[in-house]
Amino acid sequence: MTELTLRPLSAHQSAALSGRIAVPGDKSISHRSLILATLAVGESTVSGLLESEDVLNTAAAMQAMGAAVRRDDEGIWHVGGVGVGSLLEPEAPLDFGNAGTGVRLVMGMVASHPIAAMMIGDASLSRRPMGRVLDPLRQFGAEVIARSGDRLPLALRGPATPAPISYRVPVPSAQVKSAVLLAGLNTPGITTVIEPVPTRDHTERMLTGFGASLDMSIDNEGARVIRLHGRPELKPQAMVVPADPSSAAFAIVAATIVPGSEVVVENVMLNPTRTGLFQTLAEMGADLTFENTREEGGEEVADIRVRSARLKGVTVPPSRAPSMIDEYPVLAVAAACAEGSTVMEGLAELRVKESDRLAAVSAGLAANGIEHEAGADSLVVHGRKSPIGGGTVETHLDHRIAMSFLVLGLVADKPVTVDDVAIIATSFPGFIDLMRGLGADLREGADLAEGESA
Template sequence: MTTIDLPQAENGLHGMLTVPGDKSISHRSIMLGAISHGTTVVDHFLSSDDCLHTIAAFKALGVEINIDEDQVTIEGKGGFQNFTKPNQPLDMGNSGTSTRLLLGLLANQPFDIEMFGDDSLSKRPLKRVIDPLTAMGAKVTATADNFLPLTLHANDELVGIDYKIPVASAQVKSALIWAGLQANNNSHLTEKLVTRDHTEQMIRQFGGRVKQAGLDIEVEPQSDFQSQHITVPGDISSAAFFIVAAICVPNSQVTLKQVGLNPTRIGILTALDKMGAKYEITNRSNTAEAIGDLTIRSQNIHALNLGAEDIPALVDELPLVALAATQATGTTIISGAEELRVKETDRIKTVTAELKKFGAKIEERPDGFVIEGKTQLHSPDVAVDSHGDHRIGMMLAIANLIAAGAGKLENAEAINVSYPEFWQDLDQLR
């Protein structure tokens, strides 16, 4: 466990920053590159703990992958069936994305594959993926409660599925898309709510076909993907920490370069719109994924209400929305966010407990929060704690800036899961 002194920003935050590559897209670039023909080159790759576990898994499956700073090259296997049996269990670390997506991608291999993860990941639910994959013909042995560790057993056939996904989860959807690409007939998936569509976008970028119409997705069997040269956009989930900091820390102005603006991911901007926040987007570009530069300044904001339909597009940013709400005029209500309870921590419980240390007036609800705004945050008398959750750790660092305090953060190493350069980038703006 690492405990650090949290930085302050006495004169606000100022400057220009390029945030690391999008975590979701970085994961998927390795997966598509591994099953494609030829050499895929990925620039601005996020070399975080989670993404490195995805790379290690594919290396164990016989894929040649090379890393040179933030550029990754993948020598594709030319299909789903050309991997080699790993000589040891695959270590998923803390990565739910790696685990759930690989369950679908590897569901039709001619050999057994074992997977395990750290203590936190081993408490995150997999039944939501295992059940539909089993209906497609996958063979999985997991713990009694469908947690890691597990074994994907050798399999020679997957069948298409007509399935209504009961949770709004891009990870579940993506796992079923991977399996559907390998099935012997089409699959039809219906989402509960629209979730991030990076898997669908990247399949098309690599020459594949996935049909989408509202909540409906049609997946036809295919395996002929062609290598690509990809530049990963900046991760809006990482940018969100500096967006909220710039709004809430007085005398701030920050520009974030080439941030991903995929419409299924910009829920944080939509939420800030509802709070009355103003920002500028310049240098827009629409390639495989929309990108642009974001400039944000300190300003007054007001409360908002968020419901279940809002959650999928900003599920990772909700702790930050809760923090921003402490500084907004009025009372904010967030509901329909019970998915937060099965993240790296129970984020509803953890956000409530940790923000209360700063003096926040926040109430835990079964599916969200009630937050009274315009609260003067103060430096905590005790250390705040990430509880091993990267996004909680970074949110608490921003809360400390707003509080203008001299707090301490326990379990600070968790931030490496998604943003190893967070402290250096924060220092660049102070």
């Protein structure tokens, strides 16, 4: 199992941030690139892969199931695929560390292959329920032995002859949708996914790019219907991974709330299923300019110029949640610095992220004197020009909680400490150095508040 050593860090009120930066490749696309390249016949290449712990764990899982995976001296990843239906049974448990996306997508991949795989993860991942993914996979004929609550560690065995299913996704989840589609690849016939609320569509776009046959339509109730024709021969691809908008969010919010700042974040993906934060910040009064808009790897990208701005509170509609579900923690930080109250609803998905992310955000706000109310699936943050700070935030092994509250410390009256920044490497290696390069005052754990210990 993955072991992590706690490493506290404090963020102090900083002077204006400035610079031009590139954030790592998109995590969602990185996972999918490795998985689909493994299911193709021949060698694919991936440029700009996010080389985080989460993604590297997925790469190791692909290798364990027969793919030839290597990184060349120029940082390009090469994946020799085995083809749909030809996965090898892994000899040892597949350790996904903290990677919820990785483990759930690989469950779908394995579920229709006649092999068995054991999947394990770190303490955080082992607390996260997997039932929403496993329920439809069982309908394909997969057998699962898991801890109570369908939690890791678990063993999954695919059937000799999987049966196609038609599955209506009960709550918006790109991971559930993607797992079903990946299971459908090695299933004869047509697998159908009905999605009442659209979620990020990277899997559909990439499957089409690899040569799979998908039909997409809208039914009479307005739901998105995706039909996948099973057992295609996927063709190897040369993929370019654009910058992750979820990772870009931290520098963008920091530059917005630290007075006098001007920062450019390069090559950020603008897939419309991922841009809810940018839309919300614009409604709050943020100064965002999209420059050099272009297409890379089948996705629209742009360089985003951010200048500091005075924000005002807004109401974020629940329908926007799927397009910014990972960005609510850092949006809560922006809201803490806005004039008035910001209302966020439709946040139930945050309860089953790397932590109970809604509870972790609420606790972090409370520790730093930010007035707010948290409900079962909602958060209201009452902003003030200069947040108080001075608290220590428990990250609960959640990288986004760590990065979000470090951003808060850059404008707070008193330093904000997070109890662990080691976990940040799961999605954003280099985050601390990058932010320091912009001018962020981040100090190692010696700056814990008096009377506290690491």
